[in-house]
Amino acid sequence: MAKKKLGKQTVVFDNPPSIISTASIVGPKEGQGPLKDYFDMVLDDDLWGQGTWEKCESKMQQEAVKMAIRNGDLKESDIEYLFAGDLLNQIISSSYAARQLQMPYFGLYGACSTMTLSLSLGSITIDGGYGDKVVCVTSSHFSTAERQYRFPLELGNQRPPTSQWTVTGAGAAVLSANGNGPYITHVTTGKIVDPGVKDVNNMGAAMAPAAADTIVQHFKDTGFTIEDYDLIITGDLAAIGKEIAQDLMIEQGYDVSSIYTDCGIKIFDNEKQDTHAGGSGCGCSATVFCGYLYKELQKGTFNRILLVSTGALHSPTSALQGESIPGIAHAVSISNKIS
Structure with missing residues (x-):
């Protein structure tokens, strides 16, 4: 069991x-x-x-x-x-x-x-x-x-x-196994969600449905509410994907817009740095978490966050063969207190 x-x-x-x-x-x-x-x-x-x-x-x-x-x-x-x-x-x-x-x-x-x-x-x-x-x-x-x-x-x-x-x-x-936190208290493992996007230059749209699916499932599984979190942050949907994910969650009755952002938006100043939709890559949520988020958790700026890294599971070969881009998102709940 x-x-x-x-x-x-x-x-x-x-x-x-x-x-x-x-x-x-x-x-x-x-x-x-x-x-x-x-x-x-x-x-x-x-x-x-x-x-x-x-x-x-x-x-x-x-x-x-x-x-x-x-x-x-x-x-x-x-x-x-x-x-x-x-x-x-x-x-x-x-x-x-x-x-x-x-x-x-x-x-x-x-x-x-x-x-x-x-x-x-x-x-x-x-x-x-x-x-x-x-x-x-x-x-x-x-x-x-x-x-x-x-x-x-x-x-x-x-x-x-x-x-x-x-x-x-x-x-x-x-x-x-020992320490004073922050603690990883819950893990919500994502499943593949494929919206049929084939454009390798539009990763946000390919990954957004998976992010929304995992976040909504996290709330359903745990019984947590939006008020239980100081921040929900996805990995690298950037501006376009974030908007899509947010709309998909609202359609399912979860309006997280007041506490929701994305690592791909936080890491660059798009107006000054011209990154188009924003940041992406494995290093996006890794550096934003290990730099910014972890230090703000230690300060107490955030007491509980949901970190949701998102991935586009395609390859150069699959893209050339005209396959769509499967999306995945995994979530970890991180808290300054064990609850």
């Missing part, structure tokens, strides 16, 4: 894992945005001394893990499992970082939903008694993602208004 299961898609933890430390590393463009003061490190360039953008992304992930461990006054040997993922084929950023870190490694792929996917599985591991300390990390890089999913950057293709700017960044969080 699943004693910790709530409703259809949610689990509640008997011993909620504590997020004892985080770290965030971002690229130059992200370091010029409105959240610049929250990040642990801002790179001067998007290669960081490496020969390729892919190597830079892997280095960001590796160093974010090390930094988060140091920020928690821990040693690398204290970490029992590494949960990591990224956007690239065969999650090479994560696997090559794990090669250097030499920690027991779970390689994850949930597209841009991977941050909450890693936090979900890391929390389940700790609450289940399978480990005391784990690290969850996710990364993306504008240049690696663009040339994998869209066009060679050298072509200088014009970007349509619906396109989003993939965040160059990595965020890592250390979860522990």
Whole structure:
């Protein structure tokens, strides 16, 4: 019997894992945005001394893990499992970082939903008694993602208004069986929702229905109301996807507009930085959470938030074959108090 299961898609933890430390590393463009003061490190360039953008992304992930461990006054040997993922084929950023870190490694792929996917599985591991300390990390890089999913950057293709700017960044969080919070209290695992969108330059529209579906299901499963949360924040729907998700939730009787925003909106100043619809990528919710949100939770600005990372589960091959883009969204409820 699943004693910790709530409703259809949610689990509640008997011993909620504590997020004892985080770290965030971002690229130059992200370091010029409105959240610049929250990040642990801002790179001067998007290669960081490496020969390729892919190597830079892997280095960001590796160093974010090390930094988060140091920020928690821990040693690398204290970490029992590494949960990591990224956007690239065969999650090479994560696997090559794990090669250097030499920690027991779970390689994850949930597209841009991977941050909450890693936090979900890391929390389940700790609450289940399978480990005391784990690290969850996710990364993306504008240049690696663009040339994998869209066009060679050298072509200088014009970007349509619906396109989003993939965040160059990595965020890592250390979860522990012991600590003073913030705590991950609930996890709502999403299911695939495919609205039939085929435009790889309109990720917000492809992912928005999945975000709305998971958030509504979270409320149904837990019995929480909108008043129980200080903030609901999706991963990288940006401006277009956020509006769609908000409308879909209103249609189902859940008007969260007063407390709802999106990491892809928060990380850039679109008027000054021209990111079109806003930010996206695995590193979007990872850096916004591990930088801005975690520090505001510690300050008490927020006492309970719902972080909902969203992912578009397509590939370059599926897009060329004319397939639609399946969406997924996973939610973690994070609270300063165990309740």
